[in-house]
Amino acid sequence: MLAFALEKRFPGFRLEVALEVQAGEVLALLGPSGSGKSTLLKLIAGLLPPDRGLVRLGPLDLTPLPPEKRGVGFLFQDYALFPHLSVAENIAFPLVEARWPKARREERVQELLSRMELSPHARKRPEALSGGEKQRVALARALAARPRLLLLDEPLGALDLRLREELLFFLRKTLREEGVTTLLVTHDQKEAFLLAARVAVLREGKLVQVGTPEAVYARPKDVWTARFLGHKNLLGPEESVRLGLPPRLHLLPPRALRLGGDWAGVVEERLFYGNRVGLWVRARGVRLYLEAEEGPEEGGEVGLHLDLAQAVALEG
Structure with a gap:
């Protein structure tokens, strides 16, 4: 189980959120731009230090650990692929860093190439890929070392509408197959509702409401949440x-x-x-x-x- 209670202050903004995510659960952080969603992911990943608080994953306190020691997979909106490496080499990179034996490493890369429907592109460089293919490579790399926790920051945000529709269901299937505890950041309620077992609505650095997609949509807490979720009446x-x-x-x-x-x-x-x-x-x-x-x-x-x-x- 992931549990965190974190606080981070910036000029004119204060983030203060406490949440628990069950093992294997996909939880979506849903909110408008500037609500603190991406900042929260960076705090959990260790890319930003909190002003106060802690992050626990099962019995392990992650708070004092550097990012590379946290066992966390992170998928950025811009994919952050290594341009000088092939698709297979990009996927293998975290396994090399984690010193997986060569045979085991190659087996995992082939498994992910097949699952992500990337086998024909294994030797290509990122520049030769479409946006959807880059997204799948980035997801495969984030999952490669079997992280205890997966953090997704607007994973479909850089894609056009057609690709987003197509890859939304691909991502949903992949997360279910991998069974990894996942925290997803999005401003798109459709993505949150289709991908997550629970959603947590954030506004101006504060948690507004948490629940299943059906419950949050059917019974929003206040007018702001109802309007944000698309209700008109x-x-x-x-x-x-x-x-x-x-x-x-x-x-x-x-x-x-x-x-x-x-x-x-x-x-x-x-x-x-x-x-x-x-x-x-x-x-x-x-x-x-x-x-x-x-x-x-x-x-x-x-x-x-x-x-x-x-x-x-x-x-x-």
Whole structure:
């Protein structure tokens, strides 16, 4: 199990986070730019010294150890591959540093080349690879020495949308097969939800909420978290009253709204997404959003079904 309680101060910013990650678990640190996610990874990896705190991995206190002694694999957003080494040599590098016997080293490199679908590229230099291939080489190198802990800093952030979609599921499969305790940093909720068993939401250096992706998404703690996670139907006290709810802040989750019901509404905006449409509908003076396979044009009238029992009360 990974356990840490760390504090780091910078001018105008203070990071203070305590968390536990179970052995073999993938936990995502989710938050906007500047929330302290990458700084936290660097503290755990030993690349930055904390102002105070500790990092434990099982019974071992990592806090006084230098990065190379922590048994941690680190995947940076820019991959940081060695340009003068081949793909196979990049993957083998941490094994050479760890003095693995040659036969065992070659066996592990071949295993990772096969798993990462890189065998045809084994002798190529990084400059000859695509962005997706570089990402897989960097991941293979991070996993090569079978680290006790894997740290991923925006692992898909440098890729275009098509490659991110493709490699997201590849990364998910790889992490499950390796079974290594993993801490993932991302600002993308889709990545966090698909890759992690739990997510920890950070804001301005502080932990806001921790839980399974389903629980955090369904019941965000406050308005900021709900908005960050992409929820659109956030009701102020006055809007809540208009819909028949108590006079406080509420979230209407997506499953609480659908077309076909007794609530009369008018479509103010229609957004075409290809396989679905997004509809902004005005009902009882409140602007609400829902998605459907199809819907009327702007200005059209619709009937809405609202399940107010699913409304979530929020903190300010």
